[in-house]
Amino acid sequence: MLRIAYFGPQGTFTEQAARALAPGEDLTPYETVRMALTAVREGAADAACVPIENSVEGVVPTTLDGLSDGDPLVAVAETILPIHFSVLTRPGGGEIRTVASHPHALAQVREWLEANLPGATVVASSSTASAAVGVVEGTYDAAVSAPVAIEHYALEELATGVADVHDAQTRFLLVRRPGELPEPTGADRTSIVAAAVNRTGTLAELLAELASRGINLTRLDARPTRNNFGEYRFFIDFEGHVAEPRIVSAMAALRRRCHLRFLGSHPRADDVAATVEPGAGNQDFVEAQAWVDAVLKGEGA
């Protein structure tokens, strides 16, 4: 049985994602994303399930930083969950003066809180489920939690189906130490971190390497390097798998231009097939390489 670390405690959205990505495996909650990633790096777990991006609030910065610092980890699978919340209170618990949740969750229910709990102080907690634990322990009066949290904690639902944006979604990754890659499927995502030197046009040059090979981006984020003010690392997700000739060509070109960290190639949860521009399909790359090889061998011109 595989040992899967996940961003807990029990009752987080990430636990649900871990159950979907690693059914029947041995799941262990960790208090922070960083601790779950460290468990994999140190060999205490075989893989970790962590949130990466939300359709309303964007990326989860602790996950990006946790993947770009420390020993390399690669994503081997992803899943996307619909996100709506339950607001949980102590049974019969009176006035709600404090309401807690993960910052990403709070950002997704701002309007609901203003309309329904206008007098309550909003407090950030380490996860949606840790907010529920805080309500049980009497630290907070209400928690904005994943609907499954009610199964784990002796609390009452003040409201369910809470969300300012009703079709919100979060994408989660299953990450491992580098090893065998998942097979390409034609509907894959590749993720990299690029640290380019700070001079005119470097980001445009990196993106041009992808654009000129007809590779469609699915995400682009910048995070500070944390060493020099104004220096950034770029997190780039794009369609395709590193085992495909056109992606091999792009990765090699990027590697010549910047420090690169490979964060994985894996099937997309939404199963969207890669866009292929005319002249930029894998077969086009294979045929072009075959022509150059023939020229080199003196067998063609």
Ligand SMILES: O=C(O)C(=O)C[C@]1(C(=O)O)C=C[C@@H](O)C=C1
């Ligand atoms: O706290 C949780 O339940 C989580 O799994 C984290 C998390 C996030 O980081 O975005 C996951 C999904 C929701 O968007 C809110 C919180």
